[in-house]
Amino acid sequence: MAFNANTLRDDFPILSLEANGHPLTYLDNAATTQKPQAVLNALMDYYTRSNANVHRGAHFLSDRATAHFEHAREQVARFIHAPQNSHVIWTKGATESINLVAHGLEWCIKPDDEILITSLEHHANLVPWQQLAFRTGARLRVLPLTSKGEWEPEYRHYFNAKTRIFACTHISNAIGVKTPLKEMLAAAQSVNAFTLVDGAQAVAHHVIDVADLDCDFYVFSGHKMYGPTGIGVLYGKQHALDVLTPMQTGGEMVRHVTHNSTEFNILPYRLEAGTPHIEGVIGLAAACKYLSSQDRQAMLEWEHKLARYVYDELKFDTRIEIYSPASDTSIVSLSVPGIHTLDLNGYLDSQGIAVRAGSHCAHPLMAQLGVSSTLRASFACYNTLSEARRFCDVLLEAIEILGDD
Numbered sequence: 001m002a003f004n005a006n007t008l009r010d011d012f013p014i015l016s017l018e019a020n021g022h023p024l025t026y027l028d029n030a031a032t033t034q035k036p037q038a039v040l041n042a043l044m045d046y047y048t049r050s051n052a053n054v055h056r057g058a059h060f061l062s063d064r065a066t067a068h069f070e071h072a073r074e075q076v077a078r079f080i081h082a083p084q085n086s087h088v089i090w091t092k093g094a095t096e097s098i099n100l101v102a103h104g105l106e107w108c109i110k111p112d113d114e115i116l117i118t119s120l121e122h123h124a125n126l127v128p129w130q131q132l133a134f135r136t137g138a139r140l141r142v143l144p145l146t147s148k149g150e151w152e153p154e155y156r157h158y159f160n161a162k163t164r165i166f167a168c169t170h171i172s173n174a175i176g177v178k179t180p181l182k183e184m185l186a187a188a189q190s191v192n193a194f195t196l197v198d199g200a201q202a203v204a205h206h207v208i209d210v211a212d213l214d215c216d217f218y219v220f221s222g223h224k225m226y227g228p229t230g231i232g233v234l235y236g237k238q239h240a241l242d243v244l245t246p247m248q249t250g251g252e253m254v255r256h257v258t259h260n261s262t263e264f265n266i267l268p269y270r271l272e273a274g275t276p277h278i279e280g281v282i283g284l285a286a287a288c289k290y291l292s293s294q295d296r297q298a299m300l301e302w303e304h305k306l307a308r309y310v311y312d313e314l315k316f317d318t319r320i321e322i323y324s325p326a327s328d329t330s331i332v333s334l335s336v337p338g339i340h341t342l343d344l345n346g347y348l349d350s351q352g353i354a355v356r357a358g359s360h361c362a363h364p365l366m367a368q369l370g371v372s373s374t375l376r377a378s379f380a381c382y383n384t385l386s387e388a389r390r391f392c393d394v395l396l397e398a399i400e401i402l403g404d405d
């Protein structure tokens with residue numbers, strides 16, 4: 001299972017494109033990853049050979065589609081080490097998963113209860129909790145993590161008898177730091193709070209073991225781990241999923257309906273109203289299979305090596321501020337005081353390099369860093385050292401050209 005990014009690139013047809021007359025250098029993987037042929041084939045195969053609605057029909061194609069659909073659930077459950085397939089709920093993505101939990105737990109939140117998040121959250125793991133707090137009279141509290149992802153032990157007092165929910169990111173999408181997850185989850189569990197981990201930026205890189213993490217909920221999106229858009233996962237422990245009020249009601253999630261009452265279905269269907277994103281589910285399972293067929297540790301080390309290379313190349317340049325950690329990350333987020341990140345982004349784009357300039361859906365974190373935006377290069381398994389080198393060269397070229405204005 002030797003890992004070689006150059007060979008692996010061949011699995012991703014889009015990477016051979018040109019962009020603005022240059023070979024495409026795709027370094028916007030934290031926004032979304034490209035899809036391997038295996039995933040594209042799975043989607044095509046589904047529509048060519050298995051398309052029908054699931055769970056409903058009693059005919060050949062419907063049975064086949066249902067079998068693929070439920071087998072996919074099994075594959076995804078195995079991928080994240082979920083103890084039971086029914087603990088995997090299909091959603092549109094991490095955002096919908098978090099909203100589902102924020103709505104589903106509303107019944108048990110009282111005025112003066114506390115909902116705790118960290119200062120590193122993506123808006124997807126902030127706004128749903130903030131709005132839940134507005135609706136219920138609960139208090140949203142923010143555990144201050146440093147931009148290095150560190151917390152001081154005295155911050156443990158943020159976890160108290162009023163803490164009902166603790167929601168935190170596994171890895172920051174904006175700057176790439178990992179949170180001290182296990183310690184924080186233990187602190188939340190010691191006060192009996194529900195725990196939710198936003199794994200949107202972790203699943204593509206780290207082997208996820210929800211049983212080992214022991215969180216109540218773990219959420220992620222398929223498109224950030226080489227799968228399709230529009231499909232995501234809400235993993236939950238049995239007791240945690242059991243107490244969620246469904247955010248959506250309708251077909252599929254019911255057992256028996258009269259005009260006066262509804263008997264809800266069992267998990268996982270109770271939380272999956274309407275026709276699901278069947279091909280998305282099948283594509284996501286193909287992405288899990290693709291990742292599982294790789295040497296995940298070697299892949300992770302490679303991605304970290306690329307980010308480390310960029311970090312080391314740029315760290316002594318006094319014109320550049322880097323916000324990401326030196327190691328153990330696949331993201332390099334930076335700014336060049338005096339030059340707008342959008343201008344840097346524009347120059348890089350003109351040279352075929354795709355990165356992301358902006359606030360990365362993390363306004364409070366940007367405020368903590370004292371900037372309105374950063375330029376983010378984010379690496380995936382198919383990126384090469386020559387791409388990392390090219391990013392550095394073209395960035396320095398951009399600084400020379402734009403800095404003179």
Ligand code: PMP
Nearest residue numbers: 093094095122124173200201221
């Ligand atoms: N959390 C994090 C850390 C993210 O990076 C993202 C996507 N940028 C999300 C949540 C939301 O994911 P989606 O837009 O796929 O729902």
